[in-house]
Amino acid sequence: MKSLTEHLWFEVPHRRGFVNITDTVARLVKKSGVKEGLCLVNAMHITASVFINDNESGLLHDYETWLERLAPEKPHSQYRHNGGEDNADAHLKRTIMGREVVVAITEGKLDFGPWEQIFYGEFDGKRRKRAMVKIIGE
Amino acid sequence: MKSLTEHLWFEVPHRRGFVNITDTVARLVKKSGVKEGLCLVNAMHITASVFINDNESGLLHDYETWLERLAPEKPHSQYRHNGGEDNADAHLKRTIMGREVVVAITEGKLDFGPWEQIFYGEFDGKRRKRAMVKIIGE
Amino acid sequence: MKSLTEHLWFEVPHRRGFVNITDTVARLVKKSGVKEGLCLVNAMHITASVFINDNESGLLHDYETWLERLAPEKPHSQYRHNGGEDNADAHLKRTIMGREVVVAITEGKLDFGPWEQIFYGEFDGKRRKRAMVKIIGE
Numbered sequence: 001m002k003s004l005t006e007h008l009w010f011e012v013p014h015r016r017g018f019v020n021i022t023d024t025v026a027r028l029v030k031k032s033g034v035k036e037g038l039c040l041v042n043a044m045h046i047t048a049s050v051f052i053n054d055n056e057s058g059l060l061h062d063y064e065t066w067l068e069r070l071a072p073e074k075p076h077s078q079y080r081h082n083g084g085e086d087n088a089d090a091h092l093k094r095t096i097m098g099r100e101v102v103v104a105i106t107e108g109k110l111d112f113g114p115w116e117q118i119f120y121g122e123f124d125g126k127r128r129k130r131a132m133v134k135i136i137g138e
Numbered sequence: 139m140k141s142l143t144e145h146l147w148f149e150v151p152h153r154r155g156f157v158n159i160t161d162t163v164a165r166l167v168k169k170s171g172v173k174e175g176l177c178l179v180n181a182m183h184i185t186a187s188v189f190i191n192d193n194e195s196g197l198l199h200d201y202e203t204w205l206e207r208l209a210p211e212k213p214h215s216q217y218r219h220n221g222g223e224d225n226a227d228a229h230l231k232r233t234i235m236g237r238e239v240v241v242a243i244t245e246g247k248l249d250f251g252p253w254e255q256i257f258y259g260e261f262d263g264k265r266r267k268r269a270m271v272k273i274i275g276e
Numbered sequence: 277m278k279s280l281t282e283h284l285w286f287e288v289p290h291r292r293g294f295v296n297i298t299d300t301v302a303r304l305v306k307k308s309g310v311k312e313g314l315c316l317v318n319a320m321h322i323t324a325s326v327f328i329n330d331n332e333s334g335l336l337h338d339y340e341t342w343l344e345r346l347a348p349e350k351p352h353s354q355y356r357h358n359g360g361e362d363n364a365d366a367h368l369k370r371t372i373m374g375r376e377v378v379v380a381i382t383e384g385k386l387d388f389g390p391w392e393q394i395f396y397g398e399f400d401g402k403r404r405k406r407a408m409v410k411i412i413g414e
Contacts, residue, residue, distance in 0.1 A: 036274065037141070037274060062217045200364050
Protein backbone atom coordinates (compact mmCIF):
# COMPACT_ATOMS: atom_id res chain seq x y z
CA MET A 1 0.00 0.00 0.00
CA LYS A 2 1.22 3.47 -0.86
CA SER A 3 0.27 6.62 1.00
CA LEU A 4 0.88 10.34 0.76
CA THR A 5 0.18 13.10 3.30
CA GLU A 6 0.36 16.79 2.51
CA HIS A 7 -0.95 19.95 4.09
CA LEU A 8 -2.20 22.86 1.99
CA TRP A 9 -1.91 26.34 3.47
CA PHE A 10 -4.33 29.20 2.92
CA GLU A 11 -4.62 32.81 4.00
CA VAL A 12 -7.91 34.09 2.62
CA PRO A 13 -7.85 37.92 2.83
CA HIS A 14 -11.55 38.26 3.74
CA ARG A 15 -13.75 36.65 6.37
CA ARG A 16 -15.28 34.36 3.74
CA GLY A 17 -14.03 33.04 0.42
CA PHE A 18 -13.71 30.01 -1.84
CA VAL A 19 -10.44 28.64 -3.29
CA ASN A 20 -10.42 26.08 -6.11
CA ILE A 21 -7.85 23.43 -5.14
CA THR A 22 -8.60 20.83 -7.82
CA ASP A 23 -5.32 21.19 -9.72
CA THR A 24 -3.28 21.04 -6.53
CA VAL A 25 -4.98 17.84 -5.41
CA ALA A 26 -4.60 16.33 -8.89
CA ARG A 27 -0.86 17.01 -8.77
CA LEU A 28 -0.59 15.29 -5.40
CA VAL A 29 -2.40 12.23 -6.76
CA LYS A 30 0.19 12.04 -9.53
CA LYS A 31 3.01 12.52 -7.02
CA SER A 32 1.66 9.71 -4.82
CA GLY A 33 2.02 7.12 -7.57
CA VAL A 34 -1.32 5.60 -6.50
CA LYS A 35 -3.23 4.07 -9.41
CA GLU A 36 -6.27 2.69 -7.53
CA GLY A 37 -7.28 4.15 -4.20
CA LEU A 38 -8.95 6.90 -2.24
CA CYS A 39 -8.08 10.56 -1.76
CA LEU A 40 -9.33 12.29 1.39
CA VAL A 41 -9.26 16.09 1.45
CA ASN A 42 -10.39 17.75 4.67
CA ALA A 43 -10.28 21.11 6.35
CA MET A 44 -8.10 20.94 9.46
CA HIS A 45 -9.90 23.91 11.00
CA ILE A 46 -13.44 23.78 12.26
CA THR A 47 -14.54 27.04 10.67
CA ALA A 48 -13.60 25.94 7.14
CA SER A 49 -14.86 23.37 4.65
CA VAL A 50 -13.69 21.23 1.77
CA PHE A 51 -16.48 20.51 -0.70
CA ILE A 52 -17.10 19.60 -4.33
CA ASN A 53 -19.26 21.65 -6.63
CA ASP A 54 -19.25 23.79 -9.76
CA ASN A 55 -16.54 26.36 -10.54
CA GLU A 56 -19.04 29.04 -11.51
CA SER A 57 -18.88 32.50 -10.00
CA GLY A 58 -22.66 33.00 -9.88
CA LEU A 59 -23.07 29.81 -7.87
CA LEU A 60 -20.29 30.74 -5.45
CA HIS A 61 -22.08 34.04 -4.88
CA ASP A 62 -25.33 32.14 -4.30
CA TYR A 63 -23.57 30.00 -1.67
CA GLU A 64 -22.47 33.12 0.19
CA THR A 65 -26.00 34.58 0.22
CA TRP A 66 -27.67 31.28 1.09
CA LEU A 67 -25.29 30.39 3.93
CA GLU A 68 -25.74 33.85 5.39
CA ARG A 69 -29.51 33.24 5.37
CA LEU A 70 -29.28 29.81 7.02
CA ALA A 71 -26.59 30.76 9.55
CA PRO A 72 -26.30 34.56 9.76
CA GLU A 73 -23.11 36.09 11.07
CA LYS A 74 -24.82 38.95 12.88
CA PRO A 75 -25.87 39.87 15.46
CA HIS A 76 -22.89 38.15 17.06
CA SER A 77 -24.80 38.14 20.35
CA GLN A 78 -27.27 35.53 19.07
CA TYR A 79 -24.69 32.75 19.63
CA ARG A 80 -23.39 31.56 23.02
CA HIS A 81 -20.12 30.52 21.38
CA ASN A 82 -19.49 34.20 20.82
CA GLY A 83 -18.72 34.93 24.47
CA GLY A 84 -15.02 35.22 23.64
CA GLU A 85 -15.34 34.68 19.88
CA ASP A 86 -17.27 36.15 16.97
CA ASN A 87 -17.18 33.14 14.65
CA ALA A 88 -20.05 30.88 15.72
CA ASP A 89 -21.68 31.38 12.31
CA ALA A 90 -18.51 30.05 10.66
CA HIS A 91 -18.84 26.75 12.56
CA LEU A 92 -22.45 26.44 11.39
CA LYS A 93 -21.74 27.42 7.78
CA ARG A 94 -18.96 24.86 7.58
CA THR A 95 -21.33 22.22 8.98
CA ILE A 96 -23.68 22.75 6.03
CA MET A 97 -20.84 22.71 3.49
CA GLY A 98 -19.08 19.71 5.04
CA ARG A 99 -15.62 19.08 6.50
CA GLU A 100 -14.26 16.71 3.90
CA VAL A 101 -14.53 14.92 0.59
CA VAL A 102 -13.38 11.44 -0.39
CA VAL A 103 -12.60 11.05 -4.08
CA ALA A 104 -11.89 7.84 -5.98
CA ILE A 105 -8.53 7.43 -7.74
CA THR A 106 -8.78 5.32 -10.88
CA GLU A 107 -5.93 4.66 -13.30
CA GLY A 108 -3.81 7.22 -11.47
CA LYS A 109 -6.28 10.10 -11.64
CA LEU A 110 -9.10 11.71 -9.64
CA ASP A 111 -12.18 9.90 -10.96
CA PHE A 112 -14.51 12.85 -11.44
CA GLY A 113 -17.78 13.62 -13.15
CA PRO A 114 -17.79 16.36 -15.81
CA TRP A 115 -18.11 19.40 -13.54
CA GLU A 116 -16.73 18.28 -10.20
CA GLN A 117 -14.20 20.68 -8.70
CA ILE A 118 -12.76 20.67 -5.17
CA PHE A 119 -13.00 23.87 -3.14
CA TYR A 120 -11.61 25.08 0.15
CA GLY A 121 -14.37 27.13 1.76
CA GLU A 122 -13.23 29.71 4.29
CA PHE A 123 -15.73 31.17 6.78
CA ASP A 124 -13.37 32.82 9.27
CA GLY A 125 -10.41 34.01 7.25
CA LYS A 126 -7.67 36.63 7.50
CA ARG A 127 -5.35 34.07 9.10
CA ARG A 128 -3.20 31.12 8.03
CA LYS A 129 -5.12 27.85 7.99
CA ARG A 130 -4.62 24.36 6.60
CA ALA A 131 -6.33 21.58 4.71
CA MET A 132 -5.03 18.03 4.48
CA VAL A 133 -4.67 15.68 1.54
CA LYS A 134 -4.32 11.99 2.41
CA ILE A 135 -4.01 9.43 -0.36
CA ILE A 136 -3.95 5.66 0.11
CA GLY A 137 -3.98 2.85 -2.43
CA GLU A 138 -1.73 0.96 -4.81
CA MET B 139 -5.17 -4.71 -2.20
CA LYS B 140 -8.26 -5.29 -4.32
CA SER B 141 -10.32 -2.57 -5.92
CA LEU B 142 -13.48 -2.24 -7.97
CA THR B 143 -14.83 0.75 -9.90
CA GLU B 144 -18.32 0.91 -11.36
CA HIS B 145 -20.60 3.66 -12.58
CA LEU B 146 -24.35 3.53 -11.98
CA TRP B 147 -26.59 5.29 -14.49
CA PHE B 148 -29.86 7.04 -13.72
CA GLU B 149 -32.51 8.87 -15.66
CA VAL B 150 -35.03 10.15 -13.14
CA PRO B 151 -38.19 11.18 -15.03
CA HIS B 152 -38.92 14.23 -12.83
CA ARG B 153 -36.85 17.16 -11.67
CA ARG B 154 -36.46 15.59 -8.24
CA GLY B 155 -36.57 12.00 -7.01
CA PHE B 156 -34.93 9.40 -4.80
CA VAL B 157 -33.66 5.98 -5.94
CA ASN B 158 -32.76 3.23 -3.45
CA ILE B 159 -29.44 1.75 -4.64
CA THR B 160 -28.63 -0.42 -1.62
CA ASP B 161 -29.04 -3.77 -3.36
CA THR B 162 -26.96 -2.65 -6.34
CA VAL B 163 -24.11 -1.53 -4.11
CA ALA B 164 -24.34 -4.74 -2.06
CA ARG B 165 -23.98 -6.79 -5.26
CA LEU B 166 -20.88 -4.81 -6.24
CA VAL B 167 -19.32 -5.44 -2.84
CA LYS B 168 -19.82 -9.16 -3.40
CA LYS B 169 -18.42 -8.89 -6.94
CA SER B 170 -15.31 -7.07 -5.66
CA GLY B 171 -14.27 -9.97 -3.44
CA VAL B 172 -13.27 -7.48 -0.75
CA LYS B 173 -13.74 -8.86 2.79
CA GLU B 174 -12.40 -5.91 4.81
CA GLY B 175 -12.35 -2.43 3.34
CA LEU B 176 -14.21 0.72 2.42
CA CYS B 177 -16.92 1.41 -0.13
CA LEU B 178 -17.25 4.96 -1.49
CA VAL B 179 -20.46 5.85 -3.29
CA ASN B 180 -20.66 9.37 -4.72
CA ALA B 181 -22.75 11.35 -7.14
CA MET B 182 -20.66 12.31 -10.18
CA HIS B 183 -22.92 15.28 -10.90
CA ILE B 184 -23.06 18.38 -8.76
CA THR B 185 -26.84 18.61 -8.69
CA ALA B 186 -27.30 15.13 -7.23
CA SER B 187 -26.54 13.42 -3.93
CA VAL B 188 -25.76 10.04 -2.47
CA PHE B 189 -26.94 9.72 1.12
CA ILE B 190 -27.96 7.15 3.71
CA ASN B 191 -31.28 7.22 5.48
CA ASP B 192 -34.56 5.38 5.95
CA ASN B 193 -36.47 3.71 3.11
CA GLU B 194 -39.81 5.15 4.24
CA SER B 195 -42.04 7.00 1.81
CA GLY B 196 -43.31 9.53 4.36
CA LEU B 197 -39.74 10.54 5.20
CA LEU B 198 -38.76 10.88 1.53
CA HIS B 199 -41.75 13.20 1.10
CA ASP B 200 -40.63 15.17 4.15
CA TYR B 201 -37.17 15.56 2.59
CA GLU B 202 -38.73 17.02 -0.56
CA THR B 203 -40.78 19.56 1.41
CA TRP B 204 -37.96 20.45 3.76
CA LEU B 205 -35.32 20.93 1.05
CA GLU B 206 -37.73 23.12 -0.87
CA ARG B 207 -38.11 25.27 2.25
CA LEU B 208 -34.35 25.58 2.89
CA ALA B 209 -33.37 26.06 -0.78
CA PRO B 210 -36.47 26.92 -2.84
CA GLU B 211 -36.42 26.32 -6.56
CA LYS B 212 -38.44 29.41 -7.44
CA PRO B 213 -38.29 32.20 -8.26
CA HIS B 214 -35.37 31.19 -10.48
CA SER B 215 -34.32 34.85 -10.57
CA GLN B 216 -33.24 34.77 -6.91
CA TYR B 217 -30.01 32.96 -7.86
CA ARG B 218 -27.12 34.42 -9.88
CA HIS B 219 -26.21 30.95 -11.11
CA ASN B 220 -29.49 31.00 -13.01
CA GLY B 221 -28.27 33.44 -15.66
CA GLY B 222 -28.03 30.63 -18.18
CA GLU B 223 -29.36 27.86 -15.91
CA ASP B 224 -32.39 27.19 -13.75
CA ASN B 225 -30.86 24.66 -11.36
CA ALA B 226 -29.11 26.73 -8.68
CA ASP B 227 -31.47 25.28 -6.08
CA ALA B 228 -30.34 21.78 -7.08
CA HIS B 229 -26.73 22.62 -6.21
CA LEU B 230 -27.85 23.88 -2.80
CA LYS B 231 -30.18 20.96 -2.07
CA ARG B 232 -27.43 18.50 -2.91
CA THR B 233 -25.09 20.37 -0.55
CA ILE B 234 -27.45 19.72 2.36
CA MET B 235 -27.93 16.05 1.43
CA GLY B 236 -24.22 15.43 0.75
CA ARG B 237 -22.19 14.26 -2.25
CA GLU B 238 -21.03 10.91 -0.97
CA VAL B 239 -21.10 8.16 1.61
CA VAL B 240 -18.30 5.91 2.81
CA VAL B 241 -19.46 2.56 4.13
CA ALA B 242 -17.42 -0.07 5.97
CA ILE B 243 -17.10 -3.55 4.45
CA THR B 244 -16.78 -6.27 7.09
CA GLU B 245 -16.68 -10.01 6.36
CA GLY B 246 -17.51 -9.31 2.73
CA LYS B 247 -20.65 -7.24 3.37
CA LEU B 248 -21.76 -3.63 3.80
CA ASP B 249 -21.55 -3.16 7.58
CA PHE B 250 -24.85 -1.40 8.20
CA GLY B 251 -27.06 -0.50 11.11
CA PRO B 252 -30.61 -1.85 11.12
CA TRP B 253 -32.27 0.77 8.90
CA GLU B 254 -29.45 2.19 6.80
CA GLN B 255 -30.23 2.33 3.08
CA ILE B 256 -28.24 4.10 0.34
CA PHE B 257 -30.11 6.54 -1.90
CA TYR B 258 -29.30 8.44 -5.04
CA GLY B 259 -30.98 11.83 -4.67
CA GLU B 260 -31.75 13.65 -7.91
CA PHE B 261 -32.44 17.39 -7.85
CA ASP B 262 -32.15 18.22 -11.56
CA GLY B 263 -33.41 15.17 -13.40
CA LYS B 264 -34.89 14.28 -16.77
CA ARG B 265 -31.41 13.46 -18.09
CA ARG B 266 -28.88 10.64 -17.85
CA LYS B 267 -26.55 11.01 -14.89
CA ARG B 268 -24.09 8.83 -13.02
CA ALA B 269 -22.98 7.81 -9.57
CA MET B 270 -19.74 5.99 -8.80
CA VAL B 271 -18.98 3.01 -6.60
CA LYS B 272 -15.34 2.57 -5.58
CA ILE B 273 -14.34 -0.31 -3.34
CA ILE B 274 -10.89 -0.89 -1.89
CA GLY B 275 -9.66 -3.45 0.61
CA GLU B 276 -8.61 -7.06 0.90
CA MET C 277 -3.36 -4.30 4.88
CA LYS C 278 -4.56 -4.14 8.48
CA SER C 279 -8.11 -3.44 9.54
CA LEU C 280 -10.07 -2.98 12.75
CA THR C 281 -13.83 -2.90 13.29
CA GLU C 282 -15.47 -1.83 16.53
CA HIS C 283 -18.92 -0.70 17.57
CA LEU C 284 -19.40 2.03 20.16
CA TRP C 285 -22.61 1.93 22.22
CA PHE C 286 -24.51 4.94 23.52
CA GLU C 287 -27.59 5.51 25.60
CA VAL C 288 -28.11 9.27 25.71
CA PRO C 289 -30.61 10.02 28.53
CA HIS C 290 -32.37 12.85 26.65
CA ARG C 291 -33.87 13.15 23.19
CA ARG C 292 -30.87 15.12 22.00
CA GLY C 293 -27.26 15.27 23.13
CA PHE C 294 -23.61 15.32 22.06
CA VAL C 295 -20.92 12.89 23.22
CA ASN C 296 -17.20 13.55 22.63
CA ILE C 297 -15.71 10.27 21.36
CA THR C 298 -12.27 11.54 20.31
CA ASP C 299 -10.29 9.69 22.99
CA THR C 300 -12.13 6.44 22.31
CA VAL C 301 -11.40 6.63 18.59
CA ALA C 302 -7.77 7.55 19.26
CA ARG C 303 -7.40 4.44 21.46
CA LEU C 304 -8.82 2.27 18.68
CA VAL C 305 -6.34 3.72 16.18
CA LYS C 306 -3.53 2.73 18.54
CA LYS C 307 -5.05 -0.73 19.02
CA SER C 308 -5.29 -1.25 15.24
CA GLY C 309 -1.54 -0.89 14.75
CA VAL C 310 -2.21 1.10 11.57
CA LYS C 311 0.47 3.72 10.91
CA GLU C 312 -0.80 5.13 7.59
CA GLY C 313 -4.44 4.80 6.65
CA LEU C 314 -8.00 6.00 7.04
CA CYS C 315 -10.40 5.89 9.96
CA LEU C 316 -14.14 5.92 9.22
CA VAL C 317 -16.50 6.73 12.08
CA ASN C 318 -20.21 6.62 11.29
CA ALA C 319 -23.52 6.54 13.08
CA MET C 320 -25.24 3.20 12.49
CA HIS C 321 -28.64 4.74 13.18
CA ILE C 322 -30.35 7.17 10.87
CA THR C 323 -31.41 9.60 13.58
CA ALA C 324 -27.86 10.16 14.82
CA SER C 325 -24.70 11.77 13.48
CA VAL C 326 -20.95 11.59 13.76
CA PHE C 327 -19.30 14.94 13.11
CA ILE C 328 -16.14 16.92 13.84
CA ASN C 329 -16.17 20.32 15.46
CA ASP C 330 -15.14 22.24 18.56
CA ASN C 331 -15.48 20.89 22.11
CA GLU C 332 -16.96 24.14 23.43
CA SER C 333 -20.19 24.10 25.41
CA GLY C 334 -21.48 27.39 24.00
CA LEU C 335 -21.13 26.07 20.46
CA LEU C 336 -22.87 22.80 21.30
CA HIS C 337 -25.76 24.85 22.70
CA ASP C 338 -25.78 26.93 19.49
CA TYR C 339 -26.03 23.71 17.44
CA GLU C 340 -29.09 22.64 19.44
CA THR C 341 -30.84 25.99 18.91
CA TRP C 342 -29.87 26.24 15.24
CA LEU C 343 -30.91 22.69 14.32
CA GLU C 344 -34.24 23.23 16.05
CA ARG C 345 -34.73 26.32 13.86
CA LEU C 346 -33.80 24.56 10.59
CA ALA C 347 -35.67 21.31 11.35
CA PRO C 348 -38.09 21.87 14.25
CA GLU C 349 -39.27 18.88 16.27
CA LYS C 350 -42.81 20.19 16.78
CA PRO C 351 -45.54 20.13 15.78
CA HIS C 352 -45.00 16.43 15.09
CA SER C 353 -47.92 16.58 12.65
CA GLN C 354 -45.94 18.67 10.16
CA TYR C 355 -44.06 15.54 8.99
CA ARG C 356 -45.55 12.61 7.10
CA HIS C 357 -42.91 10.30 8.59
CA ASN C 358 -44.62 10.88 11.93
CA GLY C 359 -47.63 8.72 11.10
CA GLY C 360 -46.33 6.00 13.39
CA GLU C 361 -43.23 7.87 14.60
CA ASP C 362 -42.39 11.20 16.20
CA ASN C 363 -38.77 11.48 15.08
CA ALA C 364 -38.87 12.90 11.54
CA ASP C 365 -36.99 15.99 12.77
CA ALA C 366 -34.20 13.72 14.00
CA HIS C 367 -33.67 12.34 10.47
CA LEU C 368 -33.45 15.90 9.14
CA LYS C 369 -31.16 17.19 11.90
CA ARG C 370 -28.79 14.28 11.35
CA THR C 371 -28.76 15.06 7.62
CA ILE C 372 -27.42 18.54 8.32
CA MET C 373 -24.82 17.28 10.79
CA GLY C 374 -23.73 14.34 8.62
CA ARG C 375 -23.64 10.56 9.04
CA GLU C 376 -19.90 10.02 9.10
CA VAL C 377 -16.37 11.36 9.19
CA VAL C 378 -13.24 10.01 7.55
CA VAL C 379 -10.02 10.93 9.34
CA ALA C 380 -6.45 10.44 8.15
CA ILE C 381 -4.10 8.29 10.21
CA THR C 382 -0.47 9.45 9.99
CA GLU C 383 2.42 7.96 11.95
CA GLY C 384 -0.04 5.90 13.97
CA LYS C 385 -2.25 8.78 15.10
CA LEU C 386 -5.41 10.65 14.07
CA ASP C 387 -4.03 13.47 11.92
CA PHE C 388 -6.04 16.37 13.29
CA GLY C 389 -5.99 20.14 13.17
CA PRO C 390 -5.65 22.02 16.46
CA TRP C 391 -9.31 21.98 17.56
CA GLU C 392 -10.83 19.00 15.77
CA GLN C 393 -12.85 16.70 18.04
CA ILE C 394 -15.15 13.84 17.03
CA PHE C 395 -18.71 13.88 18.37
CA TYR C 396 -21.59 11.46 18.37
CA GLY C 397 -24.73 13.56 17.90
CA GLU C 398 -27.94 12.03 19.18
CA PHE C 399 -31.29 13.38 17.96
CA ASP C 400 -33.63 10.59 19.11
CA GLY C 401 -32.15 9.25 22.30
CA LYS C 402 -33.30 7.44 25.43
CA ARG C 403 -32.37 4.11 23.81
CA ARG C 404 -29.25 2.06 23.09
CA LYS C 405 -27.67 2.95 19.75
CA ARG C 406 -24.37 2.33 18.03
CA ALA C 407 -21.65 4.03 16.02
CA MET C 408 -18.98 2.17 14.06
CA VAL C 409 -15.23 2.67 13.83
CA LYS C 410 -13.53 1.09 10.81
CA ILE C 411 -9.81 1.49 10.33
CA ILE C 412 -7.83 0.33 7.30
CA GLY C 413 -4.20 0.87 6.36
CA GLU C 414 -0.73 -0.40 7.08
